[in-house]
Amino acid sequence: MIDLKQLRENPEHVQARLNLRGNFDLKPILDLDQQQRELEMKRSLLQARSNEIGKLVGQKIQSGTNPQSSEIQALRDEGNQVKAQLGELEPQEKEIKAQLEAILLTVPNLPSESTPVGKSEEDNVEIRRWGDEYLPGNPNIVPHWEVGEKLGILNFERSAKIAQSRFVTIIGAGAALERALIQFMLDRHIAEGYTEVIPPFLINSQSLTASGQLPKFADESFKCDRDDLWLTPTAEVPITSLYRDEILPTEALPIYHCAYTPCFRREAGSYGRDTRGLIRLHQFNKVEMFKFVHPDTSEAEHQTLTQDAEGVLQALKLPYRVLQLCTGDLGFSATKTYDLEVWLPSSGKYREISSCSNCMDFQARRGNLRFKEAGKKGTQFVHTLNGSGLAVGRTMAAILENYQQPDGTIQIPDVLQPYMGRSVL
């Protein structure tokens, strides 16, 4: 959620930043805010009078005035009058507040000053590239879904029978590879200082609202209708809410977490795209990194978070590049994002395998997650950052292609061999 106070004090600036990522008119918010504050002022004055009457009546009765006396009756009458007025104002104010809140929840985060201006993914900026020396020499690489099926480790057809299209069953050594990747990534991040969590995979609406998936992107998640529970689209959601509605002591920061979870996405609106393989499934595994940090450190923390994600690709010797997303391609909650794209030889393209975002105080505001600095009055919102480290299915796809041998076998990356107990698939 954007800062209403900042918007009020500097509307042109906020509107200008917001315009960089699309059109969103903030005027209605300012109007509602104005109305709301006027109503609040009126209401609290009435409320004060009402409280005063209440106290007076109590005092008089206790000091012996007859409750039936005309003096008390007059006060009661006035109390009723005030109450009648309040009865009109209160619903109005509530309604306006609700409207304001509803709109605010649909406003995306402001792009950071360092985010390149642009309209679409075309305008994203390549920051660096790594691992050219590991680009496979084999010119006849078979797409990962084909090798996978040939090796009997991936089955899409039977998965469609069990569930739907866009699901996969991973079998035998493939399943071992998937597990090895999860374990390998977690071990790395734990060594880097992230504390592992295994959160609930079913999540309530409030949590999805805090991280930014709701209300705007309800179509992207699977819902269990009778329970107000949703299948987690990413571990970012439950972890954002881990300390929701809390006030942490400064000493608690920074908090680093990593988590393995399956992720469930409806992929509404992408029906024609990536219909084959492991790239776009309704269910996939992911290891996520998450940081709760002091605002002063969030930029530096964002850099190291991105490095920690890159470290996984480097250890696996998978060629990748780092893009900085432009203002037009930024996710809803992010103020600044680096995407990591891994080389997929079969399509001759780099494909997103990790997205590392700084959301600053946007999610913390929605989730009311604050910290208190000793000696300073008041509280501040923490900054939240998240990054995939990495999407496991896509990593598997990258390995099945980049490590593919001319004879169709797959070499296992060195660092995974201890986890697999074998060197070839």
Place this chain on the structure above:
RNA sequence: GGAGAGGUGGCUGAGUGGUCGAAAGCGCUCGACUUGAAAUCGAGUGUACCGAAAGGUACCGUGGGUUCGAAUCCCACCCUCUCCGCCA
């Protein structure tokens, strides 16, 4: 799923209609005493919104209601705990 108990500030816990944002204790912060510490004593110690400020308003699980006045009474819901059932 059935039966019962309960949800109060950082914690423990009092409060069943009146001046209660809430006793007391613990904890924490500052100060005094002390060579230092402990102990002791004194002061302070929730959050948010409105307001230039003085100050005001809201919050005792959540939402409604009764009343001049609700932490306290009524209704609905949520959550936690115990027992039974079921189950990995």
